[in-house]
Amino acid sequence: MDVNFSKMEGLGNDFIFMDDRTGAIKTHLNYPDIARRLCHRHFGIGADGIILILNSHTEDIRFRIFNADGSEAQMCGNGMRCFAKLLFETGIIDRPEFHVETLAGRVTPKVFFDKENRVSSVRVDMGEPALTPDKIPFTGLLSDAVSCPVTVGDDTVLLTPVSMGNPHAVVFVPDIRAMDVEKTGTPIENHPCFPEKTNVEFIEIVNEHEINMRVWERGAGETLACGTGACAAVVASHLNGKTGPEVLVHLAGGDLSIYWDKKTNHIYKTGPATFVFSGKICL
Numbered sequence: 001m002d003v004n005f006s007k008m009e010g011l012g013n014d015f016i017f018m019d020d021r022t023g024a025i026k027t028h029l030n031y032p033d034i035a036r037r038l039c040h041r042h043f044g045i046g047a048d049g050i051i052l053i054l055n056s057h058t059e060d061i062r063f064r065i066f067n068a069d070g071s072e073a074q075m076c077g078n079g080m081r082c083f084a085k086l087l088f089e090t091g092i093i094d095r096p097e098f099h100v101e102t103l104a105g106r107v108t109p110k111v112f113f114d115k116e117n118r119v120s121s122v123r124v125d126m127g128e129p130a131l132t133p134d135k136i137p138f139t140g141l142l143s144d145a146v147s148c149p150v151t152v153g154d155d156t157v158l159l160t161p162v163s164m165g166n167p168h169a170v171v172f173v174p175d176i177r178a179m180d181v182e183k184t185g186t187p188i189e190n191h192p193c194f195p196e197k198t199n200v201e202f203i204e205i206v207n208e209h210e211i212n213m214r215v216w217e218r219g220a221g222e223t224l225a226c227g228t229g230a231c232a233a234v235v236a237s238h239l240n241g242k243t244g245p246e247v248l249v250h251l252a253g254g255d256l257s258i259y260w261d262k263k264t265n266h267i268y269k270t271g272p273a274t275f276v277f278s279g280k281i282c283l
């Protein structure tokens, strides 16, 4: 079966987009298998995940994401910016702001243009963070604290669990460059107190308006950026009294602007989205 695809990236977090509004791909193929095969950096196209464009009965369009290991995630912040740019520039959506159905609920991207009238950046209303253990889900002792000590091997790690529709464990460290992200992130990703596993963000506070971040992603490993993770990191940093609600997040792939509107409790994420190439692949 020949399938058309578009390869895009948001701060180096890269994805393969396929339009399955007809359902033809789903009818003949298996999304998790496609993700594992196409995301492979040597035997496939290479990406951190695949993203499907689907019809929605409740919103303007529907978004599904599968990580490189084939697991489905509820949401993807960097992927959503690329999704919005692709849909607007291909005419699937004919207005700059629209509503998207995701497993994390309604998400609302708005595209912005450069002088040549091309989409240069995208602001996404990411909805509200969730902090209650049942919503994350997280089974460790939290009580009313925002941070929780978790035993990881011979160590105790203090982490702040946050959901952006998908789970995140935010860990504050003195120097992110000194981190062995794989060695430290893997056992937290798979820790029993995260029954659906978790993404793991390592955060170094620069000042009350800036943080440095590295990320070990559930189902994808260390990536150059994580949009939902950057939102979770700002929520955790603010709740722990380390930053304000408006933060510039420095990631390996570039910067994201995050704003937590405390009146509405919605989080806004603004950053770039880049088209890399399109093609056709026989599956």
Ligand SMILES: N[C@H](CCC[C@H](N)C(=O)O)C(=O)O
Residues within 6 Å of the ligand: 013, 065, 067, 072, 073, 074, 075, 076, 077, 078, 079, 166, 167, 199, 217, 218, 219, 220, 225, 226, 227, 228, 229
């Ligand atoms: N690995 C994530 C999905 C991708 C999220 C990330 N790439 C982003 O930009 O938000 C998870 O399993 O929840």
